Amino acid sequence: MKVAKLYDFGDIRIEEVEIPSISDDEILVKVKASGICSSDTMKWYIRKKAPLVIGHELSGIVVDIGKNVKEFKIGDRVFIHHHAPCMSCRYCQRGNFVMCETWRKSKIIPGGVAEYVKVPEVNLKNDTLKLPDNISFEDGALIEPVACSVKAFKKALIRPGDYVVALGLGFMGQVNVKLAKFYGAEIVIGIDKVKFRLDRAIENGADYVLNFETENVKEKIAQITNQYMADIVIVGPGTIEAINFGLELVAKGGKLLLFTPTPEDAKLEIKPFDIYFNEISIIPSYSAGPDDTREALRLISEGVIKAENFITHRFRIENTLDAFMMTANAGDSLKCMIIFD
Ligand SMILES: [Zn+2]
Ligand SMILES: [Zn+2]
Structure with a gap:
């Protein structure tokens, strides 16, 4: 499968890697839409994290499930948050999900701009949402960033x-x-x-x-x-x-x-x-937790936030660098999104 790997600012390479294999508690998702976030283009942030598969705002369709997974089935359309909390530590109990150690360590494999992603058990259990029929994959890929806004206004x-x-x-x-x-x-x-x-x-x-x-x-x-x-x-x-x-x-x-x-x-x-x-x-206000993603999903399904008002440019994975540069340049664009077949 293809992934878009970020090595440095302006250095994104499309690489061919193995489709991740899943365990009994995980699922495999075929990515359908994946947004480029302006935080992915901050130079100091990239230099801390690179090389990595870019992208953390995604939606897709379940194509394989582990035998212990009961809540999802093949064909489900889903939003996946790239971080998920344990739900049991003191931070989680007090709603400070992004401070949870599990949240910080958790991630989707290999990253958002990839043809397939593996959803680890904690992400699957604690921050993966089924998309209602009236929500497109593009809408679904906006759940993560919209949740950040929901959380910020809640904190304020x-x-x-x-x-x-x-x-x-x-x-x-x-x-x-x-x-x-x-x-x-x-x-x-x-x-x-x-x-x-x-x-x-x-x-x-x-x-x-x-x-x-x-x-x-x-x-x-x-x-x-x-x-x-x-x-x-x-x-x-x-x-x-x-x-x-x-x-x-x-x-x-x-x-x-x-x-x-x-x-x-x-x-x-x-x-x-x-x-x-x-x-x-x-x-x-840093990122968002599972309570915020649910609220974002609700706002999107009620039409408060519509993808058509915010997605200005669509790209194929081969052109991820163009999407990245357009996002970094902060000119006549809003959300740049990678769209998959
Ligand atoms: Zn983001
Ligand atoms: Zn926790």
């Missing part, structure tokens, strides 16, 4: 009437705009510099969009919110610059949501005086 305790700013309007920023409105935000403001992305944010429900290269964003947000600023600022880019910019836009009593990691050695300088007296909460 979004409330009806909130003013929300989305910094960065790539695919995730667009989903955050859409869900912020869905959760009842009164004003949603999207910020980017790419016209295509600003326009798409309006289509996805943003009340205002601002171009940070040509507009004074802070002043504009003050005007729009009658000097209040934003209850929640979602920082898309994983940079100190973006975090600092976000901090300038948070209202008193508001929240700064860190949606993307920064490099390991990055340091943030903050004034605790301001954080304290303005009661600013800084809330990180």
Whole structure:
């Protein structure tokens, strides 16, 4: 079978490997759709993890099952989360699934952009979902990233009437705009510099969009919110610059949501005086757990999130590098997806 293996930024090779063999407690899935995530294109992240088979946002169809597997059958259409928690450790019991050691260690074999994947027992039991008939494979491949947005808003305790700013309007920023409105935000403001992305944010429900290269964003947000600023600022880019910019836009009593990691050695300088007296909460949200994927599946099956609004480019596995470069360039595209026969 073919896999797309990432060796370095811009170095993806299509390689031929054996189809993984499964044990009695595992299943084999023929991948149908696999999204490219912008986190897969972050240079420092790649250098920590490469070489690896790229991709962790996928859906497919069950083609083989181990003899102990009862909950799934051949022909089932499924979403598979690449990490799954043990459900029994203290982190899991308290709902902090991504802190679970099993979650961190678990993975699908060999990775998302592959013609077939093996789903290990823990992933199968604790975060594999059957797709209802009204959900396409492309919709199914959006469950993982949409779950990240679901979790982030849950952590930020979004409330009806909130003013929300989305910094960065790539695919995730667009989903955050859409869900912020869905959760009842009164004003949603999207910020980017790419016209295509600003326009798409309006289509996805943003009340205002601002171009940070040509507009004074802070002043504009003050005007729009009658000097209040934003209850929640979602920082898309994983940079100190973006975090600092976000901090300038948070209202008193508001929240700064860190949606993307920064490099390991990055340091943030903050004034605790301001954080304290303005009661600013800084809330990180990393990935998503099984409760979030179920909620994402529900939102997608109810049509709140539709693949057609977010997938802008489709590629065959042979052209994974093109999908990667398009995602990395962050221009006139949102989600790039690898589609399989
Ligand atoms: Zn992702
Ligand atoms: Zn656990």
